[in-house]
Amino acid sequence: HIEHLANPEATEIRVISNKIKERVTKETTAIARIYEDEVSNAQLSQAATSIMPTFSEAESGFS
Numbered sequence: 001h002i003e004h005l006a007n008p009e010a011t012e013i014r015v016i017s018n019k020i021k022e023r024v025t026k027e028t029t030a031i032a033r034i035y036e037d038e039v040s041n042a043q044l045s046q047a048a049t050s051i052m053p054t055f056s057e058a059e060s061g062f063s
Contacts, residue, residue: 012048017061024062031055031062 016038023034035055044052 009048009051012044013052016042020062
C-alpha cells in the first residue's frame with residue numbers, strides 16, 4: 001500500500017487522493033472523470049507516476 005512507500009511519493013499520492021475524495025463528496029461529476037482530471041493536472045514526480053494506482057485499483061477508496 002501507499003503507506004509503505006518512500007515519503008515524498010507517498011505524500012504526492014496522498015495529496016491527489018485527498019483532492020479526489022473531496023471533489024467526489026462535493027460534485028456530481030463521475031468519479032472516473034474526477035480521478036482523470038486530478039491525475040492529469042497533478043505534476044507528479046516520475047517515481048510517483050510509476051506507483052500511482054490506476055482508477056480501477058483506487059476506485060473503492062473514493063466512494
